Amino acid sequence: MLFKDIAILDENLDYQQHQWVGVLGDTIDYIGDDEPSDAAKYGEVYEGAGRLLMPAMYNAHTHAPMTLLRGYAENLPLHEWLQQKCWPFEGKMTGEDNYWATLLSCAEMARYGTVSFSDMYYHTPERARAVDESGLKANLCTSPLAFEPKPIQEFPIFAEMEDSIKNIDGMADGRIKFEGCIHAEYTNNDVTAKTVFDWAKEHNTRMHVHVSETEFEVAGCRERHDGLSPVQWLESLGAFDVPAIAAHCVWVDDEDIEILAKRGVTVAHNPASNMKLSSGFAPIVKMLEAGVNVALGTDGMASNNNHDLFQDMYLMAMLPKGTELDPTLITPKQAVFAATRAGAIAQGRDDCGLVKEGFRADLAVLDITGTSWCPINDMLTNVVYSSHGSDVVLTLCDGRVVYRDGSWPFIDIDMVKAEVVERTQRIQRELAEQVD
Ligand SMILES: [Zn+2]
Known part of the structure; x- marks a missing residue:
């Protein structure tokens, strides 16, 4: 994936605008002001307007x-x-x-x-x-x-x-x-x-x-x-x-x-x-x-x-x-x-947790167009005090999409929720029977 013209929190957690970030395999391969010369190798181009890329x-x-x-x-x-x-x-x-x-x-x-x-x-x-x-x-x-x-x-x-x-x-x-x-x-x-x-x-x-x-x-x-x-x-x-x-x-x-x-x-x-x-x-x-x-x-x-x-x-x-x-x-x-x-x-994951070239592509992308983000006088202050987890629109773990726009590529969410409800009720029944 190649993030195009996106705002980021860089390796020092400083706010940078209009960045290009290329993810290759499980790694952050490129970060720069300009489109990389070999852009095609990153695959999908992700439009960065109105988005913030930060470490997951x-x-x-x-x-x-x-x-x-x-x-x-x-x-x-x-x-x-x-x-x-x-x-x-x-x-x-x-x-x-x-x-x-x-x-x-x-x-x-x-x-x-x-x-x-x-x-x-x-x-x-x-x-x-x-x-x-x-x-x-x-x-x-x-x-x-x-x-x-x-x-x-x-x-x-x-x-x-x-x-x-x-x-x-x-x-x-x-x-x-x-x-x-x-x-x-x-x-x-x-x-x-x-x-x-x-x-x-x-x-x-x-x-x-x-x-x-x-x-x-x-x-x-x-x-x-x-x-x-x-x-x-x-x-x-x-x-x-x-x-x-x-x-x-x-x-x-x-x-x-x-x-x-x-x-x-x-x-x-x-x-x-x-x-x-x-x-x-x-x-x-x-x-x-x-x-x-x-x-x-x-x-x-x-x-x-x-x-x-x-x-x-x-x-x-x-x-x-x-x-x-x-x-x-x-x-x-x-x-x-x-x-x-x-x-x-x-967790002993030394190459994780920063948006930095050579680090694992563990990334969260936030929609920063919501009302609580406006205006952006200071991005880090908004991230801490004005954001919600629900602003996340994309999560990458080791370069793989694990959540995107309401979907989990590896999880059947309806089945998981149904199982959890059923299993919780079973345990509560068992506990009630024990008391009786
Ligand atoms: Zn505990």
Whole structure:
């Protein structure tokens, strides 16, 4: 595809007008002011008038199959929400339920310009199949909940981890990766956690873990582990000896932030989920000042309840201004970077997340002719504060169209929606029968 005379956010996230961008295979092959001399080799010419080409987005923390729980458990405190609503529902979810729910998440993400996501859940083969078919990318992991202090090798989930690192990591031309994970400190113990971290090191993979989401979690951790915070506990056991995503980090202190920065941990900031579950506001300004890579996540659909990362980007830029009473905090560029390049870095996709020659063609094209885009005094400001995910008209992942003008080339959206509705109703019936 050759984008003709189109506005772009360049590799420095600066706004450039009247650019030509050529995509060859999975790569951005050409960016320039003029039509390339060998234009014909790019195939379709895409008219760029009224469009903005920007890097696609990378969702650094979600639970894709939780689309089945969208709107199911509302207005509850986190621990009640998790233990009394989410876990019983999830206990009824089969592998095929996970497959269809993940496909719906992929469709929704592609529709809103997201091409890749870090996904913590179960039934990895079924999730991987959905990601593969959708054309998207994902860093999958499966989250041991281990209340007994025994090595991970003694838990049934270990077989899935071993199988996934052998057969799923690197599949679909590297679009799908598999990595290590524990759900969180409060659902684990020293022995199991340490063997998971050792396993990640042994396989040279990455880690993904929920960290300091609530004040309650941090207080409990300090009690359980001689005053250590979740960040300190994780570090002491080797969780950060490999590149890691720490999701949430709402209740981290200066010492924690120093550790996260020093160890090159990416914080997946989930502003919508943290507010919806009343967990608090992550100190992202301090993190950014300390040099922490802050990426953005939607979290699962039971606590957001959508995969529109444009909303999370808006909240990231907006919230610190309100909570710190300082309108200078978080620039539009910092927010766009978090939604794009920072997430690609978090996923170990070093050649992704920027509109740059030689980078993967992971691109989102926005219709900027809508009322909320007028006038364009500052493009980045419009992208952060005036846009909606629904402005996306085209999403490319590794150079392939995964969404365009209301259609998904690789997903039968009507069938996916019908399956999701039917499967959600079945699980709710099963839960009701159990109560009776
Ligand atoms: Zn989560």
